[in-house]
Amino acid sequence: MNHFLLAALGLEDMWYAVPLVIVVSLVYAATRFEATGLILEHAVRTAGWIVAFMAVVFAVLLLVNWWL
Amino acid sequence: MPDTPEKQPSVEPLALKDPASAALLAFLIPGLGHLYQGRTAKAVLFFVCIMGTFVYGLYLGSGPEVGWGRVVYWSWQPSDKRLYYFCQVGVGLPAMPAIVQSIRARHGREPFGQFMAPPRIENDPNAAPGGITLSELNRQLGRYFELGTIYTAIAGLLNLLAVFDAWAGPFVPHPEQEKEDKEGTQDKKEEEEKEQKDETGP
Numbered sequence: 376m377n378h379f380l381l382a383a384l385g386l387e388d389m390w391y392a393v394p395l396v397i398v399v400s401l402v403y404a405a406t407r408f409e410a411t412g413l414i415l416e417h418a419v420r421t422a423g424w425i426v427a428f429m430a431v432v433f434a435v436l437l438l439v440n441w442w443l
Numbered sequence: 444m445p446d447t448p449e450k451q452p453s454v455e456p457l458a459l460k461d462p463a464s465a466a467l468l469a470f471l472i473p474g475l476g477h478l479y480q481g482r483t484a485k486a487v488l489f490f491v492c493i494m495g496t497f498v499y500g501l502y503l504g505s506g507p508e509v510g511w512g513r514v515v516y517w518s519w520q521p522s523d524k525r526l527y528y529f530c531q532v533g534v535g536l537p538a539m540p541a542i543v544q545s546i547r548a549r550h551g552r553e554p555f556g557q558f559m560a561p562p563r564i565e566n567d568p569n570a571a572p573g574g575i576t577l578s579e580l581n582r583q584l585g586r587y588f589e590l591g592t593i594y595t596a597i598a599g600l601l602n603l604l605a606v607f608d609a610w611a612g613p614f615v616p617h618p619e620q621e622k623e624d625k626e627g628t629q630d631k632k633e634e635e636e637k638e639q640k641d642e643t644g645p
Contacts (some may be wrong), residue, residue: 391590394499395597398492402601406608409457411484420555 397424462610467475469609471604476609478528489605494600509575510557513584514591517545518561523577525561527592533599548574552597561629 397418404417458463460480469476474490477483504514515538518525532538541559554560554574563574582590 388586388590391594394496395594398496399597399601401488402492402604405485405488405613406604407612407613409482409485414488 390428396422400425451471457612459609459612466606466610469606470533470602472537473523473534473605483586485608486533489602489608493534493602493605494537496601497537497595499596500591500596503594504584504591506583506587509580509583510560512558513560513562513575514588515559515595516561517539517541518564518565523562527596530596531599532580533602534595538595538599552602554577 398415400418400422403421406413408414408417458480459601463474463479467476468479472490473493474486474488477486477489487562500514501512505511506513515528515531516525517528517532528538528541538559540555543556544558544560547554548561548563555643557574560574562580565578566574575583575627584591
């Protein structure tokens with residue numbers, strides 16, 4: 376479903392961001408904690424923040440694109 | 444029977460062994476420094492994440508006509524200053540073949556295959572014979588040239604975080620260390636207050 380939505384928007388390349396978000400979150404979390412459980416917990420939170428940040432930037436750019 | 448103090452779960456402080464050697468090893472191969480320190484889980488995590496990203500980037504920057512791993516190369520020519528390599532080289536030894544290939548190309552010798560070889564400079568009389576030019580490389584790979592470049596550059600930058608972790612341990616201090624630091628600052632404050640009192644007198 377998501378795939379079709381992205382394809383409709385012409386954003387199939389966004390899939391390439393998924394592995395990067397996972398890897399960056401894991402490595403960043405691993406530099407903050409030593410215990411595996413804490414690393415995973417922090418990685419999930421970091422991934423959420425990254426996705427939320429990207430979504431906000433995407434929405435702002437979309438609005439700017441419509442208005443200008 | 445005398446009262447025995449309640450046994451606290453012992454938390455061993457993190458042994459970083461020789462931090463400089465660990466950092467060097469972590470730079471050479473992602474995760475190797477942590478393996479040397481006995482932090483196996485982190486070693487596996489760093490190796491899989493960083494090398495996985497790097498190798499996938501190399502794969503994206505490959506093609507049947509251009510060869511393998513064409514997005515990682517070192518070039519400092521007026522028409523092609525490859526600044527991305529400064530990020531990519533953070534991954535250590537896996538990015539080093541690019542330097543060997545670049546030296547060979549600069550001396551007009553043919554590179555060892557096309558792997559990490561710099562693209563041929565157009566109209567350069569000293570360039571090695573054959574090879575693909577940068578514009579041809581971009582045309583053949585299209586958007587995958589950029590994607591592969593970004594993946595490999597991010598892998599290199601992430602390894603710098605891993606190197607720092609091997610050098611100094613995690614950013615969040617160890618509970619024992621934190622306790623010691625707090626006690627240390629508390630003692631210091633008490634000493635300062637005492638000194639001030641002594642100076643001002645009764």
